[in-house]
Amino acid sequence: MELKFILEAVLFSAQKPLSPAELRDVLADAAEQAEDETAKAFKKVRLDDLNAALEQLAREHNDAKRSYRLVCVAGSWQFVSQPDYAPWLKALVGEKMRPARLSQPALETLAIIAYRQPLTRAEIEQIRGVSVDGVMQTLLERGxxxxxxxxxxxxxxxxxxxxxxFLEYFGLRNLAGLPAADELRRIPAQKPESLLTVEPGLATAPPEQLTLDAAKDGIAGGPEQKPQAESRKSETGGQKTAPDVALGDEAVRTS
Incomplete structure (x- = not known):
């Protein structure tokens, strides 16, 4: 019996996505409980072999072009239906209430955290150029x-x-699956020498310490020029926003 077919049966019957480590535990438990020598043969499967079997199984399902596929999201594997069959599945289970979409400021803040984590609140505000208290609370509440x-x-x-x-929300296997954003990673975020507030969770750097030097590479206007930040109202007050940073061929506003 092949390992990939055992994994296929387990994942097909599972009530939730399973990580490779959890699948290996299932194989070990089966070997302990079963008297069948076949089950005992898979007691100590290496994670590398298990991952290889999962990848092969996923490719075979994709090549078969069936109505479902095997995917890895947030490090766990599960069978999911193909998007093309959504109308019929909605009719079967009914429309479910979906959470409200994230606002543009929330998406921008989330992108900064995803590419630059771990970050303090002050560093996030330094990059965005605006207060992020409300946005951070929303992202925390949404998990x-x-x-x-x-x-x-x-x-x-x-x-x-x-x-x-976060990985599940955007359908990512892990953080390595994020789209390339080298410019965002290169924007310097200077750690403040002192903090205004005493409570660490609410610490904010003084305004004079929130300096944002644009990355030399990819900035519109050439490496010797620094873009000028346009003063705009933030969603919480009258603070200035960060400059436009060129990502590839298009300029993306970081605020």
Whole structure:
């Protein structure tokens, strides 16, 4: 019996997505409980062999062009239906209430965290150029970001990163699946020497410390020029926004 078919049967019957480690535990438990020598043969399957079997199984399902496929989202594997069959599945299960779409400021803040994590709230505000208190609260409530530690600066403010739900929300296997955004990663975020507030979770850098030097590569106007930031009203006040940064052939506004 082939490993890939055992994994196929387990995933087909599972009530939730399963990670490779969880699948290996299922194989080990089956070997302990079963008297069949076939089951015992898969007691100590290596993760590399298990992942290879999953990848092969996924390719075979894709090549077969069936109504369902095997995918890995947020590090866990599951069978899902093809998007083409959505109208009939909606008629079967009914329309479900979907969460409200993220606003543009929320998406921009989430992108900064995804590419630059872990980040403090002050560093995020430095890159965006506006206050992000309301946006951060929304992302935390939606479970897309979480507190992942504390920064090694005065006051030890909280740092933030994305969650497994973020990967599931955008259909990503892991963070390596994010689209290339080298320019966003190169925007310098200077850690403040001191903080205005005493409470670490609400720490914000003084305005004079929120300096944003545009990355030399990819900035419109050439490497010797610095783009001028246009003063615009933020969603929470009258702060200035960050400059436009050229990502590839198009200029993307980071605020």
């Amino acid at each position: 897309l970001i979480e507190q992942v530690g504390r920064a090694e600066v005065v006051g030890h403010p909280m740092t933030y990163g994305t969650t497994p739900l």
